[in-house]
Amino acid sequence: MRLRWARGRGTIETTTGPRASEWLGLDDAGNPIARVIHLEGPVQTEHGVFRAIALDQEAKLIRLLPLPPADGDWLAVIGGRVVGRAAAPLAAVRRAEAAL
Amino acid sequence: MSGTPLDKIRNIGITAHIDAGKTTTTERILYYTGVSHKIGEVHDGNTTTDYMDQERERGITITSAAVTCEWKNHRINIIDTPGHIDFNIEVNRSLRVLDGAVFIIEGVAGVQPQSETNWRLADRYNVPRVIFINKLDRTGADFYRAFATLKEKLDIVALPLQLPIGIEDQFVGVIDLVEMKAIVWEGGELGAKFHDEAIPADLLEKAKEHRQILLDTALAVDDAGMEEYFDKGDVSVETLKRAIKTGTISGAFRPVLCGTAFKNKGVQPLLDAVLDYLPSPVDVPGIKVAAEEGEEEGDHQRRIKADPKAPFAGLAFKIINDKYGTLTFVRVYAGTLKSGDSVLNTTKGHKERIGRMFQMHADKRAEIKEVIAGDIAAFVGLKDTGTGDTLAAAEDPVILERMAFPVPVIDISVEPRTKEAVEKMTLALQKLAGEDPSLRLRTDQETGQTILSGMGELHLEIIIDRLKREYGVEANIGAPQVAYRETISRTHTETYTHKKQSGGSGQYAEVKIIFEPLDRNEGVVFENKVVGGAVPKEYIPAVEKGIKVQADTGVLAGFPTVDFKYTLVDGKYHDVDSSALAFEIAAKACFREGMKKANPIILEPIMDVEITTPQDHVGDVVGDLNRRRGMIQNQESSGSTIIVRAQVPLKEMFGYISNLRSMTKGRASFTMQFHHYDPVPRNIADEIMAKSA
Ligand SMILES: Nc1nc2c(ncn2[C@@H]2O[C@H](COP(=O)(O)OP(=O)(O)OP(=O)(O)O)[C@@H](O)[C@H]2O)c(=O)[nH]1
Numbered sequence: 067m068r069l070r071w072a073r074g075r076g077t078i079e080t081t082t083g084p085r086a087s088e089w090l091g092l093d094d095a096g097n098p099i100a101r102v103i104h105l106e107g108p109v110q111t112e113h114g115v116f117r118a119i120a121l122d123q124e125a126k127l128i129r130l131l132p133l134p135p136a137d138g139d140w141l142a143v144i145g146g147r148v149v150g151r152a153a154a155p156l157a158a159v160r161r162a163e164a165a166l
Numbered sequence: 167m168s169g170t171p172l173d174k175i176r177n178i179g180i181t182a183h184i185d186a187g188k189t190t191t192t193e194r195i196l197y198y199t200g201v202s203h204k205i206g207e208v209h210d211g212n213t214t215t216d217y218m219d220q221e222r223e224r225g226i227t228i229t230s231a232a233v234t235c236e237w238k239n240h241r242i243n244i245i246d247t248p249g250h251i252d253f254n255i256e257v258n259r260s261l262r263v264l265d266g267a268v269f270i271i272e273g274v275a276g277v278q279p280q281s282e283t284n285w286r287l288a289d290r291y292n293v294p295r296v297i298f299i300n301k302l303d304r305t306g307a308d309f310y311r312a313f314a315t316l317k318e319k320l321d322i323v324a325l326p327l328q329l330p331i332g333i334e335d336q337f338v339g340v341i342d343l344v345e346m347k348a349i350v351w352e353g354g355e356l357g358a359k360f361h362d363e364a365i366p367a368d369l370l371e372k373a374k375e376h377r378q379i380l381l382d383t384a385l386a387v388d389d390a391g392m393e394e395y396f397d398k399g400d401v402s403v404e405t406l407k408r409a410i411k412t413g414t415i416s417g418a419f420r421p422v423l424c425g426t427a428f429k430n431k432g433v434q435p436l437l438d439a440v441l442d443y444l445p446s447p448v449d450v451p452g453i454k455v456a457a458e459e460g461e462e463e464g465d466h467q468r469r470i471k472a473d474p475k476a477p478f479a480g481l482a483f484k485i486i487n488d489k490y491g492t493l494t495f496v497r498v499y500a501g502t503l504k505s506g507d508s509v510l511n512t513t514k515g516h517k518e519r520i521g522r523m524f525q526m527h528a529d530k531r532a533e534i535k536e537v538i539a540g541d542i543a544a545f546v547g548l549k550d551t552g553t554g555d556t557l558a559a560a561e562d563p564v565i566l567e568r569m570a571f572p573v574p575v576i577d578i579s580v581e582p583r584t585k586e587a588v589e590k591m592t593l594a595l596q597k598l599a600g601e602d603p604s605l606r607l608r609t610d611q612e613t614g615q616t617i618l619s620g621m622g623e624l625h626l627e628i629i630i631d632r633l634k635r636e637y638g639v640e641a642n643i644g645a646p647q648v649a650y651r652e653t654i655s656r657t658h659t660e661t662y663t664h665k666k667q668s669g670g671s672g673q674y675a676e677v678k679i680i681f682e683p684l685d686r687n688e689g690v691v692f693e694n695k696v697v698g699g700a701v702p703k704e705y706i707p708a709v710e711k712g713i714k715v716q717a718d719t720g721v722l723a724g725f726p727t728v729d730f731k732y733t734l735v736d737g738k739y740h741d742v743d744s745s746a747l748a749f750e751i752a753a754k755a756c757f758r759e760g761m762k763k764a765n766p767i768i769l770e771p772i773m774d775v776e777i778t779t780p781q782d783h784v785g786d787v788v789g790d791l792n793r794r795r796g797m798i799q800n801q802e803s804s805g806s807t808i809i810v811r812a813q814v815p816l817k818e819m820f821g822y823i824s825n826l827r828s829m830t831k832g833r834a835s836f837t838m839q840f841h842h843y844d845p846v847p848r849n850i851a852d853e854i855m856a857k858s859a
């Protein structure tokens with residue numbers, strides 16, 4: 067199913083400036099039903115060091131196990147469930163759409 | 167055309183493994199851009215950039231040559247570099263001053279050892295690159311396999327912008343994945359004629375698949391492009407090119423093109439890619455200023471932007487002596503300089519006046535009146551500026567990030583055929599060493615012999631040949647020797663008194679020096695800790711000079727002493743009898759006595775050796791390496807071929823090629839390059855000392 071995609075919240079710093087770290091897949095009514103998010107890490111928290119983390123809808127840290135493959139730091143997420151991983155956000159978008 | 171706006175200038179290098187086709191590609195570029203009216207061939211000895219006699223006779227590039235050409239309203243300064251490891255300094259200094267590089271790999275062999283080394287060098291200087299897979303016309307060429315070696319050997323995100331149409335003698339053109347079209351060369355007119363076509367039906371699926379990869383990878387660095395894609399289901403060529411340029415400059419991925427330079431296919435799109443994706447002087451973050459004393463190198467360092475109005479700053483990266491005098495090549499990073507201006511050599515701390523200025527076209531030149539930020543020019547009339555020195559305006563006397571030089575590992579002694587030529591030879595060698603930082607010259611303090619140190623046998627052979635052809639000095643040379651080094655392994659404090667006070671004007675000097683070992687590659691460090699004028703200030707340079715001269719001839723076997731620190735802590739002097747000379751003599755003797763008691767050791771160069779051999783000979787090759795004190799690092803098979811990597815002392819590698827050939831019936835080959843210095847085993851140290859005694 068094809069969705070309309072728009073920039074979500076959050077940015078990642080790259081050598082060429084800030085870049086969106088989240089893309090939201092919107093249905094016809096404009097509700098986000100899928101997300102593509104960039105994995106961060108390692109991040110140090112009071113609960114320990116997390117090698118691979120992502121933000122959930124409430125922008126809380128969620129820890130991901132097992133660790134993603136080295137070239138898969140974009141996650142396709144539907145309803146809090148990871149449905150695919152890819153090296154590029156556009157490829158993760160296709161994973162999300164394929165899973166719907 | 168010095169009026170070219172900065173964003174329309176490209177300073178690029180062409181670099182690769184030996185024989186990958188750099189010179190052949192450069193030759194096509196010069197032809198298609200109208201600089202030359204016929205194509206020269208390496209095997210005919212008539213290319214533009216291989217202009218030295220030795221290059222033309224041997225069909226290899228020895229010295230990097232700069233040429234300038236125009237393509238679609240842009241000016242491209244190109245430096246063609248050599249592939250042979252003996253001339254690696256040329257790649258090193260070129261990459262250091264260029265904004266981008268075309269990296270050529272072979273369509274048959276893929277990434278070869280020297281491509282790997284040069285790739286790492288380019289990494290070190292953060293040079294954006296496009297990759298050209300060449301020789302697709304050759305039997306056995308395979309674009310996809312060569313492409314796979316990019317990831318395997320270099321661990322990079324390689325991104326094809328083209329796919330080949332046909333291969334070997336059926337190779338006719340390329341699919342352009344950016345514009346989704348085929349480019350086909352018509353044959354004849356030396357490849358100047360080509361046209362666009364629809365993508366052949368049998369390749370359409372493959373092309374679509376690769377275009378999706380291209381979009382995924384390129385748009386990952388361009389959010390606006392992502393949005394355009396979501397809006398329209400595709401992006402414009404302009405957007406895609408912008409994204410590819412961003413990723414190329416940041417190094418997020420490396421675009422890959424392909425063709426055959428020799429059969430004249432693929433070169434024009436490569437030139438387009440240079441304009442589209444490699445940075446102009448204003449697209450790069452600017453050159454780093456060297457870290458100040460006691461400061462760590464890092465990202466906080468100030469960067470100098472390419473601004474023609476800023477105070478002048480430039481880096482001397484190449485020096486050539488020819489019949490007109492000394493030419494100093496300078497990459498200008500900031501400001502504008504006119505002939506007749508004065509600048510500071512901030513590395514050495516003196517003033518230089520700029521005489522005439524030239525733009526270089528291999529061995530031809532065109533005089534210019536001024537040079538601006540972003541450009542490269544050759545200056546005449548500099549007194550004392552060496553490779554790697556910074557030239558800067560007095561109002562902002564910066565020193566730019568320094569250059570790293572390769573370590574020479576082979577020594578030969580040279581002696582002129584006639585006594586009268588001694589002085590002429592020394593002068594000529596000094597000039598040659600001034601051009602080439604990977605060549606070192608020293609005089610053995612005990613034997614008085616002149617010793618040349620270089621990168622390999624080929625390097626030294628070429629130098630001796632140039633000595634004869636360019637300077638008319640015929641010299642006898644000794645057999646190539648390993649360039650051993652000496653160092654110490656414990657700290658020792660030595661006091662030495664030099665005294666000659668029997669009548670007449672006497673000599674008196676006493677020095678107390680601490681000699682300490684340093685880690686490999688730390689060089690020789692001096693510290694002065696004298697308090698209360700026990701050694702008067704004016705004599706300190708004499709102490710330094712004495713140690714410096716004496717350190718060239720180590721105490722064990724006469725090899726240069728490296729990696730130690732000496733601290734002058736105390737001394738004595740005499741009002742009348744002390745002199746600079748007396749302190750120099752005292753320092754020399756203190757070194758000779760002191761180093762002997764500091765557990766001196768001999769170091770030998772250890773080489774990284776890579777041998778490519780057919781499977782059936784692996785056993786022999788490995789067994790032989792073990793006998794040569796080699797440490798096998800790993801073995802890797804690709805088809806029926808095995809690549810063996812080992813670290814082997816250079817001493818054991820003399821004459822290896824003929825041995826390897828007879829062992830494998832001529833089917834194996836090898837490359838080697840310097841890796842590090844290690845202490846030699848006891849028995850070999852004894853052998854070396856016995857020989858030198
Ligand atoms: N078949 C074929 N041969 C090529 C091609 N490009 C270069 N060659 C040949 O390969 C040999 C080496 O080419 P050069 O251009 O000298 O290579 P290079 O990279 O400049 O070599 P060095 O400067 O010595 O490192 C020459 O004989 C060329 O004619 C090509 O595309 N196809």
Ligand SMILES: [Mg+2]
Nearest residue numbers: 188189226227
């Ligand atoms: Mg060449």
